[in-house]
Amino acid sequence: MSAQHQLPLRCWAEIDLGALERNLRHIRASLPEHMRYVAVVKADAYGHGLHQVAARLMHAGADLFAVATLAEAAALRELGPGWPILLLSPLVPDEDKLILQQDVAVTVSSLDEVERFSMVAAAANQQIKVHLKIDTGMGRSGVWHEEAKVVFDAIVAAESLALAGIYTHYSSSDADPAFTATQRSRFRTALDQLEGLDFDNLLIHADNSAGLETIERAGPFNAVRIGLLQFGILPRRGSLLADVHPDPVFSFHTRVGLVKTLPAETGISYGQTHRLTRESKVAVLTAGYGDGIPRSLSNTGEVLIAGQRCPILGRVTMDQTIVDVTDLDSIASGDRVTLIGKQNGAEIGIGEFSDWDGTIPWETLCSVTKRVPRIYRTALGQ
Numbered sequence: 591m592s593a594q595h596q597l598p599l600r601c602w603a604e605i606d607l608g609a610l611e612r613n614l615r616h617i618r619a620s621l622p623e624h625m626r627y628v629a630v631v632k633a634d635a636y637g638h639g640l641h642q643v644a645a646r647l648m649h650a651g652a653d654l655f656a657v658a659t660l661a662e663a664a665a666l667r668e669l670g671p672g673w674p675i676l677l678l679s680p681l682v683p684d685e686d687k688l689i690l691q692q693d694v695a696v697t698v699s700s701l702d703e704v705e706r707f708s709m710v711a712a713a714a715n716q717q718i719k720v721h722l723k724i725d726t727g728m729g730r731s732g733v734w735h736e737e738a739k740v741v742f743d744a745i746v747a748a749e750s751l752a753l754a755g756i757y758t759h760y761s762s763s764d765a766d767p768a769f770t771a772t773q774r775s776r777f778r779t780a781l782d783q784l785e786g787l788d789f790d791n792l793l794i795h796a797d798n799s800a801g802l803e804t805i806e807r808a809g810p811f812n813a814v815r816i817g818l819l820q821f822g823i824l825p826r827r828g829s830l831l832a833d834v835h836p837d838p839v840f841s842f843h844t845r846v847g848l849v850k851t852l853p854a855e856t857g858i859s860y861g862q863t864h865r866l867t868r869e870s871k872v873a874v875l876t877a878g879y880g881d882g883i884p885r886s887l888s889n890t891g892e893v894l895i896a897g898q899r900c901p902i903l904g905r906v907t908m909d910q911t912i913v914d915v916t917d918l919d920s921i922a923s924g925d926r927v928t929l930i931g932k933q934n935g936a937e938i939g940i941g942e943f944s945d946w947d948g949t950i951p952w953e954t955l956c957s958v959t960k961r962v963p964r965i966y967r968t969a970l971g972q
């Protein structure tokens with residue numbers, strides 16, 4: 591425990607590792623037995639904390655880990671040597687020489703990368719593991735699907751590269767199942783053109799959380815890459831994935847610092863963008879945008895105190911946020927305030943919170959700042 595964790599809490603995130611483990615087990619149980627589970631833990635495991643999350647996912651039965659950067663791979667390596675790690679993002683050339691040190695598989699999208707990685711591997715007299723990424727309509731990394739064969743052939747010809755997988759990524763699996771079907775079919779067509787594929791020794795993967803809604807149970811796919819859903823969050827409202835009973839891992843809390851009464855007509859916070867319409871009791875919370883309460887929640891968001899929704903008044907500031915508590919029976923400095931999560935039977939979901947901010951849960955999780963300690967609950971429970 592760091593010194594920070596021994597101080598009383600002012601704003602913190604609770605991370606329910608038991609829920610994380612249950613989510614993984616439920617997702618696995620919903621998939622065909624042969625599907626490998628690639629746990630996506632980039633961006634500090636979606637802000638939940640890489641070490642604690644990855645350790646629990648190892649215990650719960652993840653097969654592989656996917657991260658964005660070599661630094662994230664290095665942090666994972668400290669936990670357990672031998673776990674397969676896939677780097678999803680392109681490397682910059684001066685990073686190439688570190689691939690072998692971290693023993694990671696890298697994503698290849700171009701002939702240029704084949705050349706760079708095979709030179710580094712040959713110079714060390716070792717092999718680098720690669721996954722060929724095919725762009726079937728995301729327009730981000732990957733070789734365009736009609737040109738995949740050229741890069742595939744170059745990988746196979748490069749003795750210092752070992753092909754470990756082939757994958758694609760969906761651009762719209764949370765919104766446009768028809769386009770996802772197009773991407774699947776482009777991927778299959780591209781695979782059909784590659785000669786000598788050894789499906790027993792290759793990971794063939796496409797589905798992210800939302801992809802699971804329309805996953806192909808037969809066919810070439812033998813792995814999934816799961817980020818958001820393992821954290822207990824549905825990729826969209828009304829998702830069929832509610833069937834796997836995702837249980838939120840993350841909740842976000844702060845406390846009441848000060849309670850006071852102000853006369854009607856008082857302007858609240860910077861710019862006086864809210865003016866009290868009645869004599870009001872307000873609470874000043876001990877968190878602001880410096881902790882990850884977006885400034886766009888000014889005059890828009892709500893928080894839970896004693897299980898009641900209390901509206902945010904005026905602008906959110908860096909360290910303090912003001913809410914209306916006129917209608918609460920009893921409130922005192924020190925009381926617990928929930929920003930995202932459940933309290934006394936009421937709930938503010940991360941979807942609702944993200945909507946207030948005009949964003950998506952993925953970004954909300956990445957926006958909780960370093961100032962906010964993550965408090966881990968470890969029991970498995972039910």
Ligand SMILES: *Cc1c(COP(=O)(O)O)cnc(C)c1O
Pocket residue numbers: 630632678759797798799800815816817818819825
């Ligand atoms: C982040 C990411 C994922 C995980 O996506 P979720 O929607 O969070 O499940 C899967 N694949 C790639 C390539 C990614 O970048």
